[in-house]
Structures are given as C-alpha cells and as structure tokens.
Amino acid sequence: MHVRWQRININVNDHTQRHILCDSQERDREYAARVRKVNQGTDRRRFFEVQGFSQCKRDLPICFVAAAENDRNPTMNCLQNLSISSSLPLRSFKCRQRKPEFQPCKLVIRNFTDLHRRSSVKAVSGSISSVEISGAEVDDAEEKEAKEEKEEKEEKEEKSEIYSQNMTEAMGAVLTYRHELGMNYNFICPDLIVGSCLQTREDVDKLRSIGVKTIFCLQQDPDLEYFGVDIGAIIEYTRTFDDIEHLRAQIRDFDAFDLRLRLPAVVSKLHKAINQNGGVTYIHCTAGLGRAPAVALAYMFWVQGYTLNEALELLLSKRPCFPKIDAIKSSTADILSGFKKKPITLSWEDDQCSIVEVSGLDIGWGQRVLLKFDKERGVWILNKELAEGLYEYKYIIDGQWRCNETEPVTPPNKDGHVNNFIQVDGDDDPSSERAIVRGRLTGDDPELTNEERSKIKQFLEACPDEN
CATH class of the missing domain: 2.60.40.10 (Immunoglobulins)
Structure with missing residues (x-):
C-alpha cells in the first residue's frame, strides 16, 4: 500500500481561486500512524520538503490530503463538495531510524475579504466543516439591487422633469433642473455664490472647503419634501462646526408677489448674517434659478452699490437663470414709498x-x-x-x-x-412726488441715490429678526 496525495482547488468566485490548507488533528494522527506502519524510519522532514512543505505550521499555498490507495471512501473533516483538480503521486524516499515528531497543521484561510460572492462557513472544533456558496441567490440579490437602483434613478429623473416643466410654465422661460446630478453653483462675486439646494451632509463639507461661512436657504418645507431632502440632518451637521452657519428665510416658489413682499425681511436677515460671519455666502433655493438669484440681486442693488441692471448683467454672465426683476423693483419702491x-x-x-x-x-x-x-x-x-x-x-x-x-x-x-x-x-395724480419716485424705481434702468440706499440699509438693519 502506498499513500496518494491530492491537491484541492477551491473556486471562490469567477475571478478568484484560493488554495486552502485542510488538515485536522484526528486525520493527522491517522495519517502519522499509517506512515509509521508502512514506511518505518522515514525522514519526515524530507517527506514534507518533497511535497512542498518547509514547516508544518507554515501558511502553505496549496492543500494536500493524504489517503491510502485502498481507502475508497475516506472520511475527511475538511471542506466538502469540492472537486479535485490534480493528483500528485507520493515520491520515493529513504528511510531513517527516527520517530517522526508530528505536529498537526491547522486550517488556514487567507484573503477572504475581497470575495464578491456570499459564503456560509460552519466551524466545528477549530476546523471548517462546510462552505455554502449559492451563485443563484447572489445573482438574484444583485439583480434586485440593480433594479431598485434603476427605479430610484428613474423616479428622481421623473421628479426633475416635472419640476422643470412647472418651472418653465411658471417663469415664462425654458429652465431645466436635474436634482439627481447633485448640488450646482456659481460664484457671482468673490464672496457671493448662487446655487441649487444642498442634498446631503457632504454638501456642507464641500461648501466649507471653498470658504463658505453662511448657508442661506430660501426653500419651504414642501420644496424639500418633494425631492426627499432631510433639511434637519443638514442643519444638525452644520451645527457641529463653529466656522459655518445655516439659516432659513422662506419664499414661496414660482410666486413673484410673495418674493416682492418677502424680499425686505429676507435681505435684512442676509445682510445681518454677512456682517456677522463674513467670508463667502451661499444663497440657494431649489434649483438656484429664480428665488436665489433674485435675493442676490436685491442684496447687490440695495447694499453693495450696483445698479440693478449692472447686477443683473454680472449675474447672467456667471449663471443662466431667470430672476423676477419686476418683483425687486416693486419691493424697492415699497421700502421707500410704501404701497x-x-x-x-x-x-x-x-x-x-x-x-x-x-x-x-x-x-x-x-x-x-x-x-x-x-x-x-x-x-x-x-x-x-x-x-x-x-x-x-x-x-x-x-x-x-x-x-x-x-x-x-x-x-x-x-x-x-x-x-x-x-x-x-396707486396714485391718481401721476405728477405727485411719490408717483415719480415709484415710476423711476420701477422703470427700465432703476438707480438708487446715496440717500435712498442709506434709507434702505437703515430699514434692513432695523427690520425685526425672523425665527
């Protein structure tokens, strides 16, 4: 009787093949007894070197299983249901009168962290009894995950399409917003940015990295809910930093009159935040195409000293958008003359x-x-x-x-x-001073006198703070 050695290759997945050393204490003892019986005096060290072993405890690249040739159905405590890929005959060797000091080799499994397929490994008494890999289940799971991702993407695209259509009808211009592409923005001035809404906490990190000190949100809750934005999580995350502040000043979407009425209070809050925080300010609504550019224009017109047309020209050169200019004109006249x-x-x-x-x-x-x-x-x-x-x-x-x-x-x-x-x-007499002021401020090229701009700044600073 002679001993046959077999090499076992384990197919882990389509891309990876791992060689696993499988021995158990019980089988080692059985094997040692057979070797002593059949080959008395065998040089154990040379025996393992011939078979590719330098040390029995070393992590070996291959797996050998010893079986007597007359054992037709050997029982092994090792990985089951695995095909045998090669067979190595036992080489002849000389015997020495030395009793082998056999040390059992324990199971070694290496580099399983990169597996792409799921496996179930059951261990008993320090050895692995089975590995269950179900390719069909994995394929089904991957297919289901891919399907869910596709459906989620299509839902986001559909919502963006509906929003863009509503915006085009409401604003009187062809405007497109793709929420699924993430936050987008443009620097209008070195310290003023107009953009779309933040969607995740990571967007806060992006803005901090470019020097933003104030995030100024004009969205209402329904705007956020429509696209599933968790504004609470974004605000809480912003509060973990002492170098950036998140503020809300809500304006109704697609509503020029609400914009007109809200501009004084909103720009007042913005003006105070910029004076306090300094740095770069990020103004956003949902798409960054209507409310946000309008608020930026009003701030540039009322506070920074631009004429309205100069501010508009600069804005449009940086970001294609469609702010409601008439709302800004009327709001300016409202501050200076009432309505x-x-x-x-x-x-x-x-x-x-x-x-x-x-x-x-x-x-x-x-x-x-x-x-x-x-x-x-x-x-x-x-x-x-x-x-x-x-x-x-x-x-x-x-x-x-x-x-x-x-x-x-x-x-x-x-x-x-x-x-x-x-x-x-509002005036029956078009020649009255009030009518003349309103006519100038709501005309084609409105400009503020130094006195008028000073009055507006005083109004903004005295305006009650919003919660």
Missing part, C-alpha cells in the same frame, strides 16, 4: 367651457384662483384687490394655459413665451 391697493377686474368670455382659472398675479404661478361665471353676460369674472405694481398672469381654460387676446400681453421673451399683464397704479 397701496386698488381693485381690479379680469374677465374671460366663453360660455362653452366648464372651468376658468387664473394663475400668477399676487398668488404666484403655483397657485390658481377660480373665476365666477356670470350667466346673464356669459362671462367669467374675477374681482380682486392688488397692490400697485406690474403683474403677469395667465388663464387656465379647462386645464389648458391660454392668454386673453383682449387684455395686454407681454412681448415674447427669448423662448417665445408670453403672458397677460396688468399695471396697477
């Missing part, structure tokens, strides 16, 4: 439609108000009070956005969009 309200009437002649709504005006493009049908006249009517200023609006007839050709229409913008508009004048 009055006057009643207005809108109408739509069509007795065949079932629902007539209007959007824009002082309610914003994200809101709609119903017109009432006058059966005697066959006309849809809206009576409303508006503060003095210029308002754009559009009718929605049975769900279709349309302009009324019998009412004033804005010139087409660069994208060809037009809206109805109405100019509300």
Whole structure:
C-alpha cells in the first residue's frame, strides 16, 4: 500500500481561486500512524520538503490530503463538495531510524475579504466543516439591487422633469433642473455664490472647503419634501462646526408677489448674517434659478452699490437663470414709498367651457384662483384687490394655459413665451412726488441715490429678526 496525495482547488468566485490548507488533528494522527506502519524510519522532514512543505505550521499555498490507495471512501473533516483538480503521486524516499515528531497543521484561510460572492462557513472544533456558496441567490440579490437602483434613478429623473416643466410654465422661460446630478453653483462675486439646494451632509463639507461661512436657504418645507431632502440632518451637521452657519428665510416658489413682499425681511436677515460671519455666502433655493438669484440681486442693488441692471448683467454672465426683476423693483419702491391697493377686474368670455382659472398675479404661478361665471353676460369674472405694481398672469381654460387676446400681453421673451399683464397704479395724480419716485424705481434702468440706499440699509438693519 502506498499513500496518494491530492491537491484541492477551491473556486471562490469567477475571478478568484484560493488554495486552502485542510488538515485536522484526528486525520493527522491517522495519517502519522499509517506512515509509521508502512514506511518505518522515514525522514519526515524530507517527506514534507518533497511535497512542498518547509514547516508544518507554515501558511502553505496549496492543500494536500493524504489517503491510502485502498481507502475508497475516506472520511475527511475538511471542506466538502469540492472537486479535485490534480493528483500528485507520493515520491520515493529513504528511510531513517527516527520517530517522526508530528505536529498537526491547522486550517488556514487567507484573503477572504475581497470575495464578491456570499459564503456560509460552519466551524466545528477549530476546523471548517462546510462552505455554502449559492451563485443563484447572489445573482438574484444583485439583480434586485440593480433594479431598485434603476427605479430610484428613474423616479428622481421623473421628479426633475416635472419640476422643470412647472418651472418653465411658471417663469415664462425654458429652465431645466436635474436634482439627481447633485448640488450646482456659481460664484457671482468673490464672496457671493448662487446655487441649487444642498442634498446631503457632504454638501456642507464641500461648501466649507471653498470658504463658505453662511448657508442661506430660501426653500419651504414642501420644496424639500418633494425631492426627499432631510433639511434637519443638514442643519444638525452644520451645527457641529463653529466656522459655518445655516439659516432659513422662506419664499414661496414660482410666486413673484410673495418674493416682492418677502424680499425686505429676507435681505435684512442676509445682510445681518454677512456682517456677522463674513467670508463667502451661499444663497440657494431649489434649483438656484429664480428665488436665489433674485435675493442676490436685491442684496447687490440695495447694499453693495450696483445698479440693478449692472447686477443683473454680472449675474447672467456667471449663471443662466431667470430672476423676477419686476418683483425687486416693486419691493424697492415699497421700502421707500410704501404701497397701496386698488381693485381690479379680469374677465374671460366663453360660455362653452366648464372651468376658468387664473394663475400668477399676487398668488404666484403655483397657485390658481377660480373665476365666477356670470350667466346673464356669459362671462367669467374675477374681482380682486392688488397692490400697485406690474403683474403677469395667465388663464387656465379647462386645464389648458391660454392668454386673453383682449387684455395686454407681454412681448415674447427669448423662448417665445408670453403672458397677460396688468399695471396697477396707486396714485391718481401721476405728477405727485411719490408717483415719480415709484415710476423711476420701477422703470427700465432703476438707480438708487446715496440717500435712498442709506434709507434702505437703515430699514434692513432695523427690520425685526425672523425665527
């Protein structure tokens, strides 16, 4: 009888093959007894050197399993269900009258951290009894994970597409925002950035790395919820640093009138934060295309000394966007002269439609108000009070956005969009000092005198702080 040695290769995955040394104490003792019986006087050290072993306790690159040739079904306490890839015959050697000092070799498994497939290893009495690798289960899990990632990506893209369509309709310009691409921004001035919303805590780290000291958020809670932004986590993370501050000053999206009303309080809060924190300021809304650039423009116009047109030209040279300039003009005039309200009437002649709504005006493009049908006249009517200023609006007839050709229409913008508009004048006497001031500040090229800018700064500093 002679001893046969077999080499076992274990296929861990498609890319990796590991050689595992498998021995157990029980099998070692059985093997040693056979060797002594069959080959008395064998030089054990030479025997292992011939087979590729230098030390029995050394981490070896291959696995040898000894079995007597007349053992047809040897029982081994080692890895099961593994194919034998090669067989090495026992080489002849000379015998010496020396009793071998056999030291059992324990199981060694190396480099399992880079496995791409899942395996289940069961260990008993210091040795591994089985390894279970289910390729089918792994493939199913990977396929499920890939499917979920694809669905999540498609959902984000769909939300971005819907938001971009709403923004285009509301702003009167073709604007696109891709939330799934992450935060984007542009330096308008060395100390002033306009951009899109933060999405994760890592965005705070990015802004700190470029010197941002104040994060100024204009979003409302529904804006954040729509894209699943956890504003609480972002604020809490920002508070762990003493060199950056996160502030909120909410303005309703797609609402020029709310922008007009909110600008004084919002810019007041911004002005105070910049004076306190210094450094770079990051102003953002959701997409960074409407509210954020408008607030930046108002700050540049009221505080930094730009004319409105100079500030707008600089802004557009840095970041394509569509701020509501008329809202800034009207808000400027409101600070310096106050504002009055006057009643207005809108109408739509069509007795065949079932629902007539209007959007824009002082309610914003994200809101709609119903017109009432006058059966005697066959006309849809809206009576409303508006503060003095210029308002754009559009009718929605049975769900279709349309302009009324019998009412004033804005010139087409660069994208060809037009809206109805109405100019509300608060003074009956156009020659009054108040009317002249408002006319100048809401004109094509408004400029502030030094005295007017000083009054605005005093107003901003005296404005009550918001929570």
